[in-house]
Amino acid sequence: MFAAYAARIDRDQPLNGLELGERPAPEQKPGWTTVNVRAASLNHHDLWSLRGVGLAEDKLPMILGCDAAGIDEDGNEVVLHSVIGQSGHGVGPDEPRSILTERYQGTFAEQVSVPTWNVLPKPAGLSFEEAACLPTAWLTAYRMLFTNAGVRPGDSVLVQGAGGGVATAAIVLGKAAGLRVFATSRDEAKRKRAIELGAVEALESGARLPQRVDAVIETVGAATWSHSVKSLRPGGTVVISGATSGDRPSHAELTRIFFLELKVVGSTMGTKDELEDLLAFCAATGVRPVIDEVLPLDRAREGFERLESGDLFGKVVLTAS
Numbered sequence: 155m156f157a158a159y160a161a162r163i164d165r166d167q168p169l170n171g172l173e174l175g176e177r178p179a180p181e182q183k184p185g186w187t188t189v190n191v192r193a194a195s196l197n198h199h200d201l202w203s204l205r206g207v208g209l210a211e212d213k214l215p216m217i218l219g220c221d222a223a224g225i226d227e228d229g230n231e232v233v234l235h236s237v238i239g240q241s242g243h244g245v246g247p248d249e250p251r252s253i254l255t256e257r258y259q260g261t262f263a264e265q266v267s268v269p270t271w272n273v274l275p276k277p278a279g280l281s282f283e284e285a286a287c288l289p290t291a292w293l294t295a296y297r298m299l300f301t302n303a304g305v306r307p308g309d310s311v312l313v314q315g316a317g318g319g320v321a322t323a324a325i326v327l328g329k330a331a332g333l334r335v336f337a338t339s340r341d342e343a344k345r346k347r348a349i350e351l352g353a354v355e356a357l358e359s360g361a362r363l364p365q366r367v368d369a370v371i372e373t374v375g376a377a378t379w380s381h382s383v384k385s386l387r388p389g390g391t392v393v394i395s396g397a398t399s400g401d402r403p404s405h406a407e408l409t410r411i412f413f414l415e416l417k418v419v420g421s422t423m424g425t426k427d428e429l430e431d432l433l434a435f436c437a438a439t440g441v442r443p444v445i446d447e448v449l450p451l452d453r454a455r456e457g458f459e460r461l462e463s464g465d466l467f468g469k470v471v472l473t474a475s
Contacts, residue, residue, distance in 0.1 A: 157263035158454035168204035180267035192282035194261040219261035223285035231276040244269025277437040287443035291319030297424035303369035307332030310367040316348040379403035444468030
């Protein structure tokens with residue numbers, strides 16, 4: 155079957171390790187289901203995998219891709235929860251959790267196999283392309299906002315780095331949930347787009363907000379960390395799920411954190427129950443993922459290049475025949 159896969163690890167130029175070509179189809183295993191992939195979306199996790207973060211050399215070649223929607227063996231339209239081993243289903247109770255492409259082949263292929271427990275019904279109102287955006291970036295944003303930040307309608311939130319997959323999801327979900335959303339970006343066009351999606355104000359990175367916020371959604375890392383902490387009201391929460399600009403800020407703001415009793419919460423992906431809730435939320439509210447571009451699988455390299463450059467707003471989706 156045709157697939158996009160990591161053939162080599164290159165920490166400095168990750169796309170050097172990306173190959174497109176034939177790979178073996180999934181083998182049938184007890185407790186696992188093979189899904190015919192209709193759509194799969196790119197995440198920064200895929201670039202990190204090509205750099206060898208979370209992906210060991212001895213696992214190569216590895217088909218990339220965490221997210222997918224497609225048709226299961228019984229003809230049902232489904233969405234995949236991409237955290238394997240979270241429950242023990244299909245892998246045994248002692249295996250630590252992993253994300254697709256770390257231990258098991260991913261979704262950038264014509265077929266993918268996952269534990270049957272990881273297969274969820276796709277709401278009829280969501281296209282395959284839309285549904286394929288949800289299991290990583292949108293699920294991460296959902297958990298950051300509603301589980302780890304604990305915000306409620308009427309609260310205020312700052313979303314750093316408008317344009318990225320998680321940040322875009324946080325703006326849209328926050329608006330739909332009745333939050334007062336502020337966003338930042340270095341790019342004027344991305345700030346304008348953030349306003350169109352529901353942010354009450356979009357500012358240049360590092361700019362002073364008109365008010366301190368209840369929570370900050372942080373995926374940028376070192377470049378925005380100090381601004382994130384300084385933007386919180388006393389007792390507020392910064393939730394961090396990524397560090398695309400690096401994980402070592404020049405100033406950790408420890409004095410401000412303890413003096414104002416701020417909370418710093420790490421967040422990774424989400425649970426199957428949260429993905430079910432997210433799917434139901436989208437179906438009930440009409441909220442839909444923001445898609446920047448849809449490409450056929452054989453043009454996956456173009457999608458990776460756009461993701462690496464940061465020249466996108468929302469998700470890049472790959473479609474399989």
